[in-house]
Amino acid sequence: MNLLIKGGRVIDPSQGVDDTLDLLVVDGVLQEMGAGLTAPAGSTVIDATGLVVTPGLIDMHVHLRDPGLEYKEDIVSGTRAAAAGGFTSVCCMPNTKPVIDNKTVASYVVNKAREEGFANVFPVGSITQGSKGDNLSEMGELKEAGCCAVSDDGRPVVSGELTRRALEYARGMGIMVISHAEDPSLAGDGVMNEGYVATELGLKGIPWVAEDSATARDVYLAELTASPLHVAHVSTKGSVRIIRNAKARGVQVTCETAPHYFILTDEAVRGYNTNAKMNPPLRTESDRQGIREGLADGTIDAIATDHAPHHKDEKDIEFDLAMNGIIGLETSLPLSLRLVDDGVLTLPELVEKMSCAPARILGLARRGTLVPGSVADITVIDPECVWTVEADKLASKSKNSPFLGWEMKGKAVYTILAGKIVNPL
Amino acid sequence: MGDAALFNHKHIIALRDLSADDIRLLLTTAENLKEINSRDIKKVPTLRGKTIINLFYEASTRTRTSFEIAAKRLSADTVNISPSTSSSTKGETLSDTALNLLAMKPDIIVMRHNISGSHYFLAKRLSCSIINAGDGAHEHPSQALLDMLTMKERFGRLDGLKVAIVGDVSHSRVARSNIQGLTKMGSHLFLAGPPTMMPPGVERLGNVTVCKDMREAVDGADVVMMLRIQLERQGKSLLPTLKEYSRYFGLNREILKLAKPDAMVMHPGPINRGVELASDVADGDQSHILNQVENGVAVRMAMLYHVCGGGTVDAG
Numbered sequence: 243m244n245l246l247i248k249g250g251r252v253i254d255p256s257q258g259v260d261d262t263l264d265l266l267v268v269d270g271v272l273q274e275m276g277a278g279l280t281a282p283a284g285s286t287v288i289d290a291t292g293l294v295v296t297p298g299l300i301d302m303h304v305h306l307r308d309p310g311l312e313y314k315e316d317i318v319s320g321t322r323a324a325a326a327g328g329f330t331s332v333c334c335m336p337n338t339k340p341v342i343d344n345k346t347v348a349s350y351v352v353n354k355a356r357e358e359g360f361a362n363v364f365p366v367g368s369i370t371q372g373s374k375g376d377n378l379s380e381m382g383e384l385k386e387a388g389c390c391a392v393s394d395d396g397r398p399v400v401s402g403e404l405t406r407r408a409l410e411y412a413r414g415m416g417i418m419v420i421s422h423a424e425d426p427s428l429a430g431d432g433v434m435n436e437g438y439v440a441t442e443l444g445l446k447g448i449p450w451v452a453e454d455s456a457t458a459r460d461v462y463l464a465e466l467t468a469s470p471l472h473v474a475h476v477s478t479k480g481s482v483r484i485i486r487n488a489k490a491r492g493v494q495v496t497c498e499t500a501p502h503y504f505i506l507t508d509e510a511v512r513g514y515n516t517n518a519k520m521n522p523p524l525r526t527e528s529d530r531q532g533i534r535e536g537l538a539d540g541t542i543d544a545i546a547t548d549h550a551p552h553h554k555d556e557k558d559i560e561f562d563l564a565m566n567g568i569i570g571l572e573t574s575l576p577l578s579l580r581l582v583d584d585g586v587l588t589l590p591e592l593v594e595k596m597s598c599a600p601a602r603i604l605g606l607a608r609r610g611t612l613v614p615g616s617v618a619d620i621t622v623i624d625p626e627c628v629w630t631v632e633a634d635k636l637a638s639k640s641k642n643s644p645f646l647g648w649e650m651k652g653k654a655v656y657t658i659l660a661g662k663i664v665n666p667l
Numbered sequence: 668m669g670d671a672a673l674f675n676h677k678h679i680i681a682l683r684d685l686s687a688d689d690i691r692l693l694l695t696t697a698e699n700l701k702e703i704n705s706r707d708i709k710k711v712p713t714l715r716g717k718t719i720i721n722l723f724y725e726a727s728t729r730t731r732t733s734f735e736i737a738a739k740r741l742s743a744d745t746v747n748i749s750p751s752t753s754s755s756t757k758g759e760t761l762s763d764t765a766l767n768l769l770a771m772k773p774d775i776i777v778m779r780h781n782i783s784g785s786h787y788f789l790a791k792r793l794s795c796s797i798i799n800a801g802d803g804a805h806e807h808p809s810q811a812l813l814d815m816l817t818m819k820e821r822f823g824r825l826d827g828l829k830v831a832i833v834g835d836v837s838h839s840r841v842a843r844s845n846i847q848g849l850t851k852m853g854s855h856l857f858l859a860g861p862p863t864m865m866p867p868g869v870e871r872l873g874n875v876t877v878c879k880d881m882r883e884a885v886d887g888a889d890v891v892m893m894l895r896i897q898l899e900r901q902g903k904s905l906l907p908t909l910k911e912y913s914r915y916f917g918l919n920r921e922i923l924k925l926a927k928p929d930a931m932v933m934h935p936g937p938i939n940r941g942v943e944l945a946s947d948v949a950d951g952d953q954s955h956i957l958n959q960v961e962n963g964v965a966v967r968m969a970m971l972y973h974v975c976g977g978g979t980v981d982a983g
Contacts, residue, residue, distance in 0.1 A: 438868030442683070444783035444805030444843060447867070514784030560761060560782040562803075 244268050245661050246281035250290025250622065254297055255594040256611035265295060267618040270660035274614055286663075288656060290622055296593045297610050298330025298619030298658065300600040301571060303395070303420075303474055303498060303546035306332070306363065309350060310339025315551035315639045317351065320571070321359035323549070323638040325665040327571040328654025330619035331362040331609055332549075333600075335395040336373065343368040343379045348387035360664045361657075362619070364390035364606065366420060369408045375399050378408060381415045390604040393420035395474055396521075398456055400426060405460060409469035418604055420472045421460040423481065424522065428452035433562055435508040435523040443511065445561065448523050454480035461488045461495055472603055473497035475548050477522040479532020486541040496603050498544040501570060501577035502644065504533045504586075510644055516557045516564035517644040520550065534586050537595070544599045545592075547574045551640030569638045573631060575623065576650035582625075583651075589625075597621075622656035629653055674973040678797040680786040681806040682847040690848055693969045694816050700972070701965035703740055714743035714975055717774040721747045722765075723800070724780045729936055729960065730800050730809070734777050737967035743774075761785060762792060769793050775974060778802075796974040804838050810935050811844035813966040815852065817959050818890055821931055826853035831884040831926070833916055834894030834943055835864040835905075841935045842894060843872065850874040859884035860894075860916060863905040881916055888926040892933045893918050893943045909942050919945040923953065931955045 245267040252263040252275065264279040265272065281287055306320040307313075315323075317334075324332045334351065336342035342351060348365050355363030367384030371377045373394040381392055392412055398421075399405045405421075412419045429452040434440050436447025457473055461484055464471035476482060476499045488495045502520065507527050510518035518524055536542040550567025557564050578596060581587045587595070601610025608616045631648050633641040657665035674692055676685065685693075703711055719738045723731050731747060738745045748768075761780070768776065775796045778786060783803030790797045801807040819825055830849055836842045836858055846856055850873030858869065859881040870877050878884040885891055896916075900906050918932065932944075932954045940946045948954065 436867060438871050441866040441868045442843075442872060444803050444840060446804075514787055555760075558762075560780075560788055561784045562782045 243661060244282050244285035245288070245618070245658070246279060246285050247288045247290050247295055247620065247622065250293045250295035252295045252612065253590050253593045254612040255590045256297065256598045257613055259612070260590050265612065265620065267661040270618050270662070272612055272614050272616045272618050275612060288622065292624070293655060294589065294623040294625055296621050296623065297597045297612050299328045299575065299596045299621050300331040300606065300610055301329045301547050301549065301574065302333045302544055302600040302604060303500070304332045304334050304549040304571065305337065305551065305567070306334040307338060307551060308354070309347065314553050317354045317363060318358050318360070319637065319639045320549070320551070321355060321361040321363060323569070323571040323636065324361040325657045325659070326637045326654070327573070328575045328621040328623060328657050329361055329571060330621065330657060330659050331364060331606065332571070333364045333366050333390055333604065335366050335393060336368040337396040341368050341373050342366070342389070343371050343373065345380070345383040345387035348384055348389050352388040361659060362609070364388065364604065366391045366393050366395070368392060369394045369399055369419060370404065373397060375401060375404065378411055381412055381417050385415055385417045389417065390606060391418040391420050391472065393422060393474065395420065395422045398422050398424045398426060402459060402463065406463045406467060409463055409467045409471060413467065413469040418470055418472055420474050422474055423453055423456035423460055425452045425456045428455065433519065434511050435525050437508060437526055439508045439511060443514065445511070450478045450480055450525065450529070453478050453522050454484060457481040458484050461485065461493060464495055465491070465493045468494070470494040475500050475503070475522060475546070476533065476536070476542060477503045477525050477529065479529045482532050482536035482541050486536065486539070489541065496543040497541070498546040499533050499537065499542050500546060500548045501574050502568065504530060504537065504581065505577050506644065514561040515644065516559070516561055517568055517642050519561065519564050519566055520548070520568055521566040534581070537581060538586050543595065543603060545574065545578050545595045546600070547571055551638055552642045553640060557642045567642070569636070569640055569643050571638065572636055573643060573645045573650065575654060576652040577645070579625060579652040618658060618661040620658040621654050622658070623652060624655045625652045627651070627653040627655070674977060677974060678786070678790050679808055679970050679974060680790065680797060680799045682808045682811055682844050682851070683806070687851040690812070690815070690851060693812055693966070693973060694819060696969035696972060697812070697816050697962070697965040700968045701962070703968070704961070704964055709740050710742055711740065712742045713972060714738065714741035717743040717975055718772065719743045719745045719775045719777060719971065720768055720773045721745060722768065722776055722778040723747070723749045724778070725801070727779055727800070729963070730779065733960070733963040734800060734967050737964050738971055740964070741968055741971060743971065761789070765789050765793055769795060775971060798970055798974060801840055803840065804843070805840055806844045806847070807840040808844050809963065809967050809970060810841050811848040812970070813959055813963040814845055814892065814933060815848055816962045816966055817933065817955050818931065820958070820962070821955065822889065825849065828854040828889045829857065829887060830854050830890040830892060831857045831859065831888040832892045832894065833859045833881055833884060833918065835896055835900070836860050836869060836894070837864045837866045838897065839894050845892065846873040846875055857884040857888065861906065882922060882925055885922055885925045888930055890931045890933060891918060891923065891926055895935060895937065896939060896943050898939065913942050917943050917945065918948055920948060923948055933959055936960070
């Protein structure tokens with residue numbers, strides 16, 4: 243089946259393209275990019291006039307909860323949410339039941355996604371067996387089974403020695419280590435950012451240094467071992483500064499942040515709003531500005547959602563007991579487009595952070611680009627579409643979003659997976 | 668009591684949510700109701716036919732008893748539920764427990780809970796009134812109101828008072844409610860305690876000065892309020908030993924001399940004698956600790972009365 247996308251503003255930072263062009267897809271592969279292309283007989287034609295055409299968006303940090311926690315989300319519902327949000331690829335974290343710490347579980351994820359999913363799923367294997375922080379996982383086999391990285395996301399690797407060895411071993415296997423940077427002794431049993439709001443609400447705080455000290459340690463270990471490191475969900479201005487300095491020294495470090503860290507602050511917790519509870523927690527306005535500066539100057543390479551679905555029974559309870567995390571796949575694009583409206587990023591820079599950079603960091607071949615010969619993963623965006631976030635219209639099984647009821651501008655009108663339109667179905 | 672209709676709150680969860688007028692009204696009502704407690708027959712029919720559930724997820728003798736007596740003196744029917752006898756040990760959620768209680772049509776649920784904000788959570792789900800008898804490290808409005816009533820009785824005003832609060836402010840809902848309430852009433856608060864027990868940004872909570880040591884806080888104070896130190900904090904990272912705590916943050920006669928000669932000594936109880944408060948001070952002339960307890964009943968009567976919509980109190 244062939245597809246012609248006509249007259250859109252094609253933005254592909256991987257080859258420096260930002261122009262009104264047509265794209266021709268043949269048999270799921272990008273055949274040609276140019277002006278005035280004609281479709282072979284029987285092609286589907288999308289009129290993209292006034293729309294933005296980008297390489298398929300990639301969310302390098304999601305939780306699909308499959309296997310084992312399917313009451314929150316599964317590979318089908320999670321990838322449907324991805325497609326609805328304009329994402330053609332997602333990287334799912336290994337904190338499932340069982341943990342993705344061996345090739346069998348990794349293969350299950352890959353196969354189920356291939357057979358039933360609406361987006362490419364690249365699993366992230368665990369750094370340590372069972373994510374228990376004791377022994378390294380079989381990273382070679384995880385990679386062979388399709389894992390794009392390793393991480394014990396959700397919990398840090400407490401031991402410095404083990405983190406060092408993980409970085410070295412992973413480098414040998416050619417697989418990226420993603421750090422969940424947190425010093426659990428400093429985070430303690432905190433439930434929100436430490437500061438004035440926590441003091442007023444009488445909630446236990448998590449200080450910024452719980453993140454920054456762990457970021458610093460992991461960055462230094464990457465430097466020591468000359469190994470690549472990716473830092474997940476950066477939420478503090480201090481972590482941005484540490485990573486900026488490390489990059490200037492030539493350390494092979496990359497990082498991501500999530501939309502809630504550049505949109506919200508800990509003020510959102512007021513009213514004991516459990517949909518504003520996540521780890522790392524929402525920080526202060528000065529952190530929010532620091533994150534924006536990090537995005538603008540390129541310190542922060544990627545925007546990922548940390549999509550973390552939870553059942554109503556796990557969120558609609560007393561604040562201390564509520565689980566950490568929010569869903570993000572279906573709100574990430576319009577929230578990130580606000581960075582363009584706010585003058586923080588240009589639209590090509592945003593596409594870079596939501597598609598090209600994740601593909602490059604994780605080595606996802608023929609993704610995150612519209613170079614002819616690439617897999618035809620394409621997102622067509624209407625940047626002017628205004629819509630409201632409504633729980634019952636979300637594709638995700640879970641509805642734990644602080645953005646319910648928010649008016650959004652910008653929407654993926656077509657999500658195209660290997661030449662096939664998966665959104666709208 | 669003709670101004671009772673001015674109280675427009677269905678719940679009393681935090682003094683942060685009340686205005687100075689609300690607080691003034693509650694204190695005036697408490698002053699009027701207090702007289703009932705010294706009658707021979709200590710009962711008025713004001714809340715006859717009302718059902719009040721005391722739902723206490725944390726152990727409490729003083730507060731629970733005080734709320735119960737307050738309700739009974741107003742002729743309400745009371746039921747006490749505590750964790751050892753409730754379904755919470757069977758894994759029932761707070762929401763389910765409360766909805767089950769609500770099905771029995773109480774007018775007020777008075778709750779103490781170890782998690783900050785639990786009362787807001789319930790107020791969103793229940794149609795009855797909720798009164799906070801203490802939530803986590805957030806607020807304890809009835810304690811602060813009884814503290815304010817005790818100060819007002821002694822000085823005739825709250826405006827312009829210098830109030831020292833000494834101890835573990837971080838974990839103290841008593842401190843937070845007093846900061847909220849006393850600031851609204853025009854008092855100035857001076858806090859002292861080890862920096863490990865001083866929450867960040869506390870000076871922004873109200874008319875608050877954080878002092879470098881206890882002497883500075885007590886110096887020239889009208890009121891010295893000592894907070895109870897949780898004995899189990901000893902030896903953890905917040906505090907080396909109770910001995911050292913007592914030496915630097917305990918109130919004894921010598922330090923009390925720094926306060927005004929007629930300064931009041933207050934404590935929310937229960938006291939750790941010889942730790943935060945020397946026995947001779949606790950039992951001395953300047954101690955108002957038992958007045959606080961006495962006023963607790965009157966203040967809680969006023970709270971119950973106003974969330975039930977006010978109306979006429981039988982003056983007997």
